[in-house]
Amino acid sequence: MTAPAQAIDADRALKAKHRAMWALGDYPALAADLIPDLGKVLVQACRVRRGDEVLDVAAGSGNAAIPAAQAGANVVACDLTPELLEAGRAQAAQLGAELQWRQADAEALPFADGGFDTVMSCLGVMFAPHHQASARELVRVCRPGGTIGVLSWTPEGFIGQMFATMKPYTPPPPAGAQPPSLWGNEDHVRSLLGSAVTEVTPHRKTVMVSLFASPEDFRDYFKARYGPTIAAYRGIADDPEKTAALDHALADLARRHDHGTTTTVMGWEYLLLIARKRH
Ligand SMILES: C[S@@+](CC[C@H](N)C(=O)[O-])C[C@H]1O[C@@H](n2cnc3c(N)ncnc32)[C@H](O)[C@@H]1O
Numbered sequence: 254m255t256a257p258a259q260a261i262d263a264d265r266a267l268k269a270k271h272r273a274m275w276a277l278g279d280y281p282a283l284a285a286d287l288i289p290d291l292g293k294v295l296v297q298a299c300r301v302r303r304g305d306e307v308l309d310v311a312a313g314s315g316n317a318a319i320p321a322a323q324a325g326a327n328v329v330a331c332d333l334t335p336e337l338l339e340a341g342r343a344q345a346a347q348l349g350a351e352l353q354w355r356q357a358d359a360e361a362l363p364f365a366d367g368g369f370d371t372v373m374s375c376l377g378v379m380f381a382p383h384h385q386a387s388a389r390e391l392v393r394v395c396r397p398g399g400t401i402g403v404l405s406w407t408p409e410g411f412i413g414q415m416f417a418t419m420k421p422y423t424p425p426p427p428a429g430a431q432p433p434s435l436w437g438n439e440d441h442v443r444s445l446l447g448s449a450v451t452e453v454t455p456h457r458k459t460v461m462v463s464l465f466a467s468p469e470d471f472r473d474y475f476k477a478r479y480g481p482t483i484a485a486y487r488g489i490a491d492d493p494e495k496t497a498a499l500d501h502a503l504a505d506l507a508r509r510h511d512h513g514t515t516t517t518v519m520g521w522e523y524l525l526l527i528a529r530k531r532h
Contacts, residue, residue, distance in 0.1 A: 271333060275333065276337070277480040277484060278477060291316065291375055294404065296373070298525055299371045299373050299402040301373075302324065307326040307370065308368075310331060311374050311377025311381065312354075312375075314341035315341035318341065321373075322345065329354075331355045332357070333358055338354040342354050361390065367396040367397065367399075370400065372401050382426065398532050403525075403526050404523055404526075405524050406437050407457065408437055413437060416481070442455075452528060453528045454528070457523075468507035469504045471504070482503075
């Protein structure tokens with residue numbers, strides 16, 4: 254096999270692994286329980302209006318795509334994981350929202366150049382492993398003068414720290430794969446988008462999470478529902494000591510971020526970055 258053919262095969266295998274991981278647990282329930290407002294925050298920040306052509310990249314079950322459709326935009330929600338798109342389709346039908354759902358890799362979007370007024374991603378594109386490739390795609394499919402909006406967990410914030418906590422318990426990523434939370438670093442995103450954009454406005458914000466009775470409750474919820482956490486535990490399932498250490502580390506992380514008195518209350522930091530594609 255030639256080197257390029259090997260690289261294509263390796264990328265296919267990596268994406269298949271990611272797809273299977275995001276289908277684990279119950280991501281649609283987690284998004285609805287914990288971050289339902291973040292999709293709306295992104296749609297508002299992008300100033301999506303009736304009649305706009307909008308692409309939600311790594312849309313999952315439609316956390317941002319559905320509010321954009323409810324605002325009257327013509328929306329395409331695309332994602333690597335068909336199970337999440339199916340959940341989104343069902344949710345949209347219940348809400349009477351009309352939009353298109355399409356399976357797609359953020360690093361190779363199946364859309365023409367310049368076809369969308371707004372290209373957005375809520376906690377999504379950050380999980381595609383080759384950042385420059387996906388940034389190039391976000392820019393390519395946006396029309397000149399259109400809006401690019403990305404909302405990502407910061408490396409220093411709670412979910413960035415949760416990934417850092419799980420890292421020693423997970424296999425190393427393949428060469429060339431970049432850590433998701435770098436998309437939460439303003440300088441990194443500015444350099445990815447480069448001179449293709451103008452009017453970059455970054456905001457660091459926090460979403461308050463008060464669903465959990467205790468730090469252990471947070472950990473057990475993520476162990477049952479969040480694909481990356483479930484995958485981390487599966488990888489060490491035959492090692493009780495490592496499993497106990499990760500149990501302890503995740504609860505401890507939540508304890509350090511807990512501002513609650515009777516229940517656990519945490520602020521999870523994210524970067525909301527809006528930019529305009531240069532004419
Ligand atoms: C944390 S979820 C966010 C989903 C949704 N945007 C939200 O706000 O709830 C991350 C999403 O990224 C998707 N994803 C991961 N890698 C991807 C890739 N290479 N291309 C497209 N989607 C990807 C996953 O399938 C998953 O739906």
